[in-house]
Amino acid sequence: MTGTRIAGALLALGPSIACASRYNLQEPNSALGQSIYDLHTMILWVCVAIFVGVFSVMFYSVFKHRKSVGHKAANFHENTLVEVIWTVIPFIILIGIAVPATRTLLHQRDTSAPDLTIKVTGYQWKWGYDYLQGEGEGISFLSTLSTPRDQIDGTAPKGEHYLLEVDEPLVVPVGKKVRLVITAADVLHAWWVPALAVKQDAIPGFVRDSWFKAEREGVFRGQCAELCGKDHGFMPIVVHVLSEANYAKWVGERKQKMAAGADDLNKPWTADELKSRGAQVFAQNCVACHQGDGMGIPGTFPALNGSKVVTGATEGSIATVLHGVARDGKPTAMQAFKQLSDVEIAAVVTYARNAWDNKAGDAISPADVKAARSKQSAAANGAEAAAVMNVAAVPASVAGALASSGDGLSAVVAR
């Protein structure tokens, strides 16, 4: 009677443990995720069974074969048959597990025939998404943590999705095979959404791919899984899985917005327009290190407020943002921001030159940035990647401008 009751309790407990995501893998949202989930559950129970078996023997021995109950030690110390048995049986168990594991792995690595291909780029510390192929082709945006700073500092109550919320989520259609081609711009990152069973390192200079096919609509959250510097814990991933109709609608809206919202390269930008656009760009790209008050973090990230590089020669200011800062030929945390548009760079440089206590009083036009960019690409002559973060490859005029700003360069690179 008691036996059946215990067995019943265990049976009830088993599935409840297996399903509660608090104690287990998150509930999968793809067939692949489900097969990984099941594989893990199977391996776990095999391990538990062996563990219980081995340690029942050990604890039996601990209680029955102790000196205090008068047990005399036997003297056997060898048995070839036993050794062979406990070598062969684990081997057979391993083969038993290897079969489904291999099947799942081959499924997992099959990125062929996608309905949609999206390029994912890891930046310090945000994600970039470019829809390369399929419905939505051409859409491109950055995705940044949207949890307000005061929640992190503890001066405001934390929201439900604290640290797992972004300004621009990745949007995909349900039931479609989405292939991700994943890379990084600066250091290693890893794109991971547990429910979609994708974790792929983002490696600068290399492109890797992975895929998922979401089965249900909904919002799915993940995080960067490879240490990438100070804000590694603050670059989450949010995926919105929409119905096909809603996805089509989203694509339509997005394209309209892109057409309307694209910075007009040809229109004449006033200083005030540049400053207000620059404040947005700063909030998206710069604030994590240089802080909202422009004071940076002493000893780690230099202040922009009062910096001679910021308010000095315009070429130097533009070059710093465009190419980043290198010291002794190696990149620093100030990466190149050449992925920003001419307008964005012009805006953010104008903003920094005139924000806080900085009073340069001038405006940088997108044309200046364009000129700096083309001079750069002509000088680099194809060795683009090497030049990105290397002061040595910056054209002499720019380097001269930097040098002319006195100790400004060292102020910027001093960390």
Add this chain to the structure above:
Amino acid sequence: MSTAVHDHTHGHDDHAHHPTGLKRFLTTTNHKDIGTAYLWFSFAMFLVGGVMALVIRAELFQPGMQVVNPEFFNQMTTLHGLIMVFGAIMPAFVGFANWQIPMMIGAPDMAFPRLNNWSFWLLPPAALLLVASMFVPGGAAASGWTLYPPLTIQMGLGMDLAIFAIHILGMSSILGSINIITTILNMRAPGMTLMKMPMFCWTWLITAYLVVAAMPVLAGAVTMLLTDRHFGTHFFNPAGGGDPVLFQHIFWFFGHPEVYIIAIPAFGVISQVIPAFARKPLFGYTSMVYATASIAILSFIVWAHHMYTTGMPVQAQLFFMYATTLIAVPTGVKVFNWVATMWKGSLTFETPMLFAIGFLFLFTMGGFTGLVLSYTPVDVQLHDTYYVVAHFHYVMVAGALFSAFAGVYFWLPKWTGRMYDETLGKWHFWLSFVFFNVTFFVQHFLGLAGMPRRIPDYALQFADFNMVSTIGAFGFGMTQLLFLYIVVKCIRSGETAPANPWEGADTLEWTHLPSPAPYHSFDTPPVVK
């Protein structure tokens, strides 16, 4: 010259006349002094690394940033790893090797006594470099102990100090290992064939070969990092055509054997302790030797299981998955043999045995989570999460550290000539056992539910387990102060220990030497039948 005269006039059996205080340890060539220095050094590093762990856990006590900033948090995770691996655990087992190997094989000392002195004295400067790196501009290396580029290329001066520290620590390990290999192969007492050696000596012989093979690989990797950082090379920097993944291959070609460099001597200690307290010879000695050697060899062909998510070809993933799961076979053999040694023994549960059983129980759990992780599709979900953190702490703390505790309690009577306080020893075990599990068991759940490792702040659903883990960590840390007290008390005022306080201990140091063991263990080698 005067030293030579000094030695000559006093003769070889004069144990009392050697320098005292710090000078004794600076100039000593004696394996026991050097062993003692290694053990105290590693304990000091254990406390330093432990405080860093507590900084990490304090920050993670609650969601939000409270105690440190993210940069410093990353420095703590990096230094905690480097200091615990290279400063605490490895030197601890070299300390055991120094004390025990000469006594267990019937030799007077290590083969190269002066080299031995140097191997030890390389350590403090290296430790100093690591600790000092926290105070240079930009702070210490903050890239994790795995030092993956290109992030490491971004780091400041602290990174260079860490690289030099690793060079020096590696040199120390290699020299120490050469000494151990030479001692074991050349200085065994007459009649002690290799297959009659105590298991501890076997495990160290195998480990020493692993060190000699693996540590230079790490030295190469960090040297390439250094030249990438300062001398214009681009081994790992994609901006110059380098390959960041290459570093991972080289690092883990060292890194996986490193896991066994730490674990195998721990196996050796356990293989001495369990038979002693079961009063029954080690079951399957021969198969234990072969299993250990198999683990060592396999450890060189499984490295890329740390890199399943880098996007290597599926064929490579399959190979590394199959090879990795194979390690479960010899590891299983060892666990089965230990349990069979206990079976039908006459067990008592003094502190060394408690730690050995704790080791067996928890290390096996770490082994099983390792098996879970070895399956590529599952690892893709668990890689770089707290599940991995839990896994390797079960192997490193409940494995290596518990084994080191077992060894200290087991051999303290021989080293000091005094007994430790058994009651306090048992308290130390039970508190360590409970707090260890409070700290690390819940981390399995955190990892499964999706918490990445090396993050200073986390989403709200991870809050309660993190709080539990932090409470456990502080409990575990405090408990180790009790260990310090027990050891000091034993040295100062412990009861006098007999030559062999353990009924079942039958190796040479117990059967042929008084307690404390004389300064030069065996002037004339014992004859082993």
